[in-house]
Amino acid sequence: MAQIDGPRLAARSRKTKQLIVFLHGFGANGDDLIALGRQWQPFMPDAAFVSPNAPEACVQAPGGRQWFGLTMRDPNERWAGVNKAAPALDAFLDAELERHGLDDSKLALVGFSQGTMMALHVGLRRARAPAALLGYSGELVGPEHLEELAARKTGKTPPILLVHGGEDEVIPPEALFMSAEALAGANMPCQWHFSPALGHGIDASGLRHGGLFLAGAMRIRIDPALRAKM
Template identity: 60%
Template structure:
């Protein structure tokens, strides 16, 4: 039986949700770390509900925070075991949130930061039907020994992906963006990327704007500047 997870929410600005955007936080944080982005993005996505679930485990290295899976080393096998172990819990949460609204997968987008990006890519690329888009900040596409697809059935169509990374990231080097984009391209996943100059392990305003426009485009929402 999978663990039940939940977290803070921001309701659709229009009062009638047609899309669902799920934020997946990083190692040692919780859903409160990202939900404020949803408030900022309501102007771009007025028909979207935003939810940021707390990861299922207490963080071993930050007792007040949460983790999707333990991280003690930078061993790729540890990350691969972790994303696979955490995926059923996230899948169950996504299924429940979609069912609650009567939505299908094409109304869903996943947004991750750091460890949350690992979860967004791993889970989103293995859903029976692809989400409308996957946006990953400061993370990496985790692969197992069976590269390049790592036990993944192709999705038709695959979800568009945008990866955003800080050029000066001290925790997950910027090279991870290029490696991830390359591995996704090898899997036939359409991938865009943006590198934020001078940024460390975080999200800057340029990254937020790129992300909001990517999600709006993915959902087919027209953004009119100056009339937000």
């Protein structure tokens, strides 16, 4: 099993009470999302941030990484891919939580695109539910498997927020609504935020909504003066 690692930001307070893990998209790497941690640090001083590099090199993007390969020729490759990559991510999360002396109730997964696929797949299958799952510009892989997941899962479902752009040219905007509908159908409701003019990316509105969602789910109190600056 491949071991993964990536850039980190220590808690500003030096007393880590929450762990937020970023999962980058296809062809990117851990440096791509760690900047979000710098944006959220002022409002989450007790949170440590880490953005691991995915386990595989990406042929289509030299220097980039992928959680799993994409050919667009095999309709089952995404389901096979998330399952193949899940053990390495689970092991990484376990090690990071142990390093900080935390459990999953203090963990949030934040994904972008392919990273959102991983965040939803792994986050919904952890033995203990994470505090929050936040997905940008992605989708739920294998919605047909949610029923069997719900049947055997005894713990609660983590709060979920999905954010998507109406002009996304990589993962169609319809993926947001299809994912939300599938989750609701399996008694795993989620929140969603739609940015009509946004392409495949994260805008200021999505960043703010995501930060507020994480703070609420992780019971982080944001000073009203700081909230106004978000």
